Amino acid sequence: MADTVQRRPGARPAPRPGQPLPRLPARTRAATFVRRHKLAPYLLLAPALAGIALVLLWPLAQVALFSFQNYGLPQLTGAAPTQWVGLANFTATFSDPEFWLSLRTTVVFAAVVVPLTLVTGTAIGLLLNRLGRKMSAFVAGAALLAWATPPTAGAVLFYWLFNPDGGLVDWGLSRLPHWLVGSTNWAQYNWTTTGALQAYTVLTLLVLWTSFPFVAVTVLAGLKTVPAELHEAARVDGANRWQVFWKVTFPLLKPIFLVLLLLSVIWDFNIFTQTYLITGFPGNQNEYNLSLYIYDKAFGFPPSYGLGGALALIFTLIVLVITVGYVRTSVRHGALT
Amino acid sequence: MTATQPRIAPAAGGRAGGGRSRARTARQARTVSRNGIGLIIALVTLFPIFWMVSTAFKPSQEIYSLTPSLLPIHPTLGNFSRVISGQASGIGSVWLFFRNSLSVTLATVLIASVVSLLASVAVARFRFRLRASFLVMLLIVQMIPGQALIIALFVDFNKLGLLENLGGLVLVYAAQALPVSIWMLRNFVATVPRELEEAAAIDGASAPRIFWRILFPLVMPGLVATSIFSFITAYNEFVVALTFLGQAHSTYTLPIYVTYFFGRGGAQWGPIMAASTLYTVPVLVFFMLVRRRLVGGLVAGAVKG
Numbered sequence: 001m002a003d004t005v006q007r008r009p010g011a012r013p014a015p016r017p018g019q020p021l022p023r024l025p026a027r028t029r030a031a032t033f034v035r036r037h038k039l040a041p042y043l044l045l046a047p048a049l050a051g052i053a054l055v056l057l058w059p060l061a062q063v064a065l066f067s068f069q070n071y072g073l074p075q076l077t078g079a080a081p082t083q084w085v086g087l088a089n090f091t092a093t094f095s096d097p098e099f100w101l102s103l104r105t106t107v108v109f110a111a112v113v114v115p116l117t118l119v120t121g122t123a124i125g126l127l128l129n130r131l132g133r134k135m136s137a138f139v140a141g142a143a144l145l146a147w148a149t150p151p152t153a154g155a156v157l158f159y160w161l162f163n164p165d166g167g168l169v170d171w172g173l174s175r176l177p178h179w180l181v182g183s184t185n186w187a188q189y190n191w192t193t194t195g196a197l198q199a200y201t202v203l204t205l206l207v208l209w210t211s212f213p214f215v216a217v218t219v220l221a222g223l224k225t226v227p228a229e230l231h232e233a234a235r236v237d238g239a240n241r242w243q244v245f246w247k248v249t250f251p252l253l254k255p256i257f258l259v260l261l262l263l264s265v266i267w268d269f270n271i272f273t274q275t276y277l278i279t280g281f282p283g284n285q286n287e288y289n290l291s292l293y294i295y296d297k298a299f300g301f302p303p304s305y306g307l308g309g310a311l312a313l314i315f316t317l318i319v320l321v322i323t324v325g326y327v328r329t330s331v332r333h334g335a336l337t
Numbered sequence: 338m339t340a341t342q343p344r345i346a347p348a349a350g351g352r353a354g355g356g357r358s359r360a361r362t363a364r365q366a367r368t369v370s371r372n373g374i375g376l377i378i379a380l381v382t383l384f385p386i387f388w389m390v391s392t393a394f395k396p397s398q399e400i401y402s403l404t405p406s407l408l409p410i411h412p413t414l415g416n417f418s419r420v421i422s423g424q425a426s427g428i429g430s431v432w433l434f435f436r437n438s439l440s441v442t443l444a445t446v447l448i449a450s451v452v453s454l455l456a457s458v459a460v461a462r463f464r465f466r467l468r469a470s471f472l473v474m475l476l477i478v479q480m481i482p483g484q485a486l487i488i489a490l491f492v493d494f495n496k497l498g499l500l501e502n503l504g505g506l507v508l509v510y511a512a513q514a515l516p517v518s519i520w521m522l523r524n525f526v527a528t529v530p531r532e533l534e535e536a537a538a539i540d541g542a543s544a545p546r547i548f549w550r551i552l553f554p555l556v557m558p559g560l561v562a563t564s565i566f567s568f569i570t571a572y573n574e575f576v577v578a579l580t581f582l583g584q585a586h587s588t589y590t591l592p593i594y595v596t597y598f599f600g601r602g603g604a605q606w607g608p609i610m611a612a613s614t615l616y617t618v619p620v621l622v623f624f625m626l627v628r629r630r631l632v633g634g635l636v637a638g639a640v641k642g
Contacts, residue, residue, distance in 0.1 A: 038465070040459070040463060041459040041460075041462075041463035041465040041468075042459075042465070044455040044456060044458055044459035044463075045455070045456050045459045045460075045471070047451075047452045047455060047456070048452050048453060048455065048456035048515050048519060049456075049471075051452060051508075051511060051512040051515055052474075052475075052478060052512060052515055052516065054512070055486070055490070055508060055509055055512030055513070056478050056481060056486060056512060056513070056516075057478070058489075059485075059486045059488075059489035059490050059493065060481060060485065060486060060489070062489035062492070062493070063485055063486070063488055063489045066488065066489065066492075071492070076492060076495060124378060127371065127374060127375060127378070128375075130371060131371060131372065131375050132368075132372070135372050135375050135376075136375075138375070138379055139375045139376075139378055139379045139382075141379075141625065141628070142378070142379035142380075142382040142383045143378075143379075143382055144624060144625070144628060145382070145383065145386055145621050145624070145625075146382045146383075146385075146386070148569075148620055148621055148624040149385075149386060149617055149620075149621070150572065150573040150591075150592060150616060150617060150620065151573055151575065151592075152573070152575050152592035152595055152596055152616075153389070153592075153595065153613045153616050153617045154385070156595060156596065156599050156609060156613055157385050157386075157388070157389050157610075157613060158385065159599070160388075160389075160392065160606055160609070160610065161385060161388065163606070165401065166400055166401040166402075166405070166606065168388065168405055171403075171404075171405055209382070209385065213382075266480060270482045270483070270484070272483070272484060272575070272576050273575040273576065273592075276575075276576075276579075277596060277599070291482070291484050294484050294485075295484060295576075298487075298488045299491075299580060305488050305489075305491075305492060308488045309488055309489070312482070312484060312485035312486075312488055313485070315482055315484065315485055316481055316482060316485045319480055319481070319482055320477065320480065320481075322480075323476070323477055323480040326476065326480065327473060327476045327477060330476060331473070
């Protein structure tokens with residue numbers, strides 16, 4: 001610090017040899033140090049990096065370690081030593097038919113719900129764009145409320161709507177004529193325990209209800225950026241509405257659709273809260289999706305953090321493979337500038 | 338896509354006047370049907386929320402009635418009073434869990450806002466090594482499934498004695514909110530003209546003063562948007578709270594309380610819906626109030642991200 005002072009004559013008299021160096025205030029010295037070493041960005045980043053490293057990155061690394069160990073309840077309490085078990089957790093996972101069933105459920109669910117959400121959301125976004133201002137605000141407001149309902153409250157609510165004892169859906173279906181709804185006895189029909197198909201029908205409606213608003217509002221915001229002249233020109237050239245959407249709107253909004261697609265895939269692939277509540281975890285194992293299966297292996301009885309870790313690792317790798325698409329789309333559109 | 342009725346093209350050879358009025362009628366019909374579809378969508382979307390609130394005010398013989406009615410015939414506050422007295426759940430009054438949720442959420446919002454603002458200034462204002470890597474890391478990290486992290490976090494927090502502790506939840510929620518918050522905020526920081534800060538610096542303002550007097554007010558809309566995001570993250574979070582809080586009933590947050598109730602079966606739908614209403618309605622009101630900013634921030638995140 002002293003030479004900084006000496007290089008600036010007039011700021012402070014240079015110390016005579018033999019005399020102790022004058023002490024600058026600690027704050028000034030720290031500021032000089034930061035400036036000289038260009039530390040400012042690193043200091044500003046430090047708290048965020050610490051938080052992300054401790055709560056997101058380090059646990060991921062640990063999970064990777066667990067997946068090669070026999071880490072369970074005795075190891076957690078220290079009653080038994082941790083042992084390396086090689087690939088045993090992975091072979092146990094891959095030889096478990098329940099794993100493949102839950103993976104299939106997860107993939108099929110995402111394959112049904114993602115297109116359904118995107119198509120519904122886009123259609124409603126297009127409608128919002130053509131409605132008058134008041135009506136548009138009303139419909140968007142209603143959608144916002146569905147989106148803002150906490151997932152737990154939404155799941156409990158749908159569980160109640162589809163409940164066999166007093167639920168509204170069973171009551172409604174039992175009033176409808178047989179030619180319309182089939183000969184099933186809908187009164188007291190149990191949606192959540194009869195089978196995976198029934199439970200996931202409820203889940204599909206629930207997820208559609210919560211996630212179409214985000215798609216609709218995002219598409220609407222995108223539509224506002226499309227110049228009206230483009231649509232008019234296409235209409236003048238004789239294009240019908242379907243053609244205008246696919247030839248004009250869709251190409252212009254493609255980046256938005258791509259982000260929406262990737263986010264929806266990731267959300268519906270990861271879904272936990274709603275499946276946990278609607279299937280009544282730990283109820284019927286046949287109704288597990290991958291998230292529930294992992295949770296059951298890790299925290300069920302007996303808890304096995306090693307097995308759960310191996311599964312979590314597989315799960316994360318699948319999601320990261322999907323994420324590569326998201327990152328590449330973002331980077332290509334100049335997200336890093 | 339949305340208007341399903343056939344479009345009527347003006348008759349080419351017809352009388353001009355007749356064609357025009359027919360076209361006008363067709364246009365009016367389209368507007369009416371569009372509004373009709375819009376109205377149906379809005380009502381269907383609102384119905385589950387309406388049904389939750391309606392059930393909450395019904396006495397139990399109406400809830401399990403063989404002919405359910407849309408509105409409570411004899412509205413009652415009984416479900417709410419059983420939820421407030423703690424009689425319905427047996428683990429405490431709903432206010433206790435409300436307070437837990439509120440303190441966790443506010444602490445998360447505060448910490449996440451400050452930390453992400455600092456980081457976004459670094460990313461938007463400085464060019465440094467590893468900047469691009471940091472940004473890519475943010476994108477990837479926000480995609481790590483929570484279920485993957487929770488296993489290791491459970492083991493670590495168990496060792497640190499942070500399970501069954503609201504502070505532990507705040508730590509996890511704030512960190513989870515960081516990637517998206519930084520990602521959103523840096524766009525807002527980048528739009529503040531650098532010249533403003535330079536002018537203030539020439540006038541002799543110190544770095545902290547520039548930050549508080551110039552950058553901070555201008556970034557405020559962005560901070561509101563990211564605060565809403567961290568608010569949702571913390572207020573809605575389920576799996577971490579479920580795993581960490583275990584059987585420590587007095588530390589339960591609202592989502593765990595509502596589902597605790599629900600998980601015990603016995604079908605107390607009146608109190609469950611009353612509790613869900615108390616959990617949901619404050620957020621819905623809040624969201625309607627901040628609606629414009631919310632939509633702007635969300636869209637900024639999705640469209641630019």
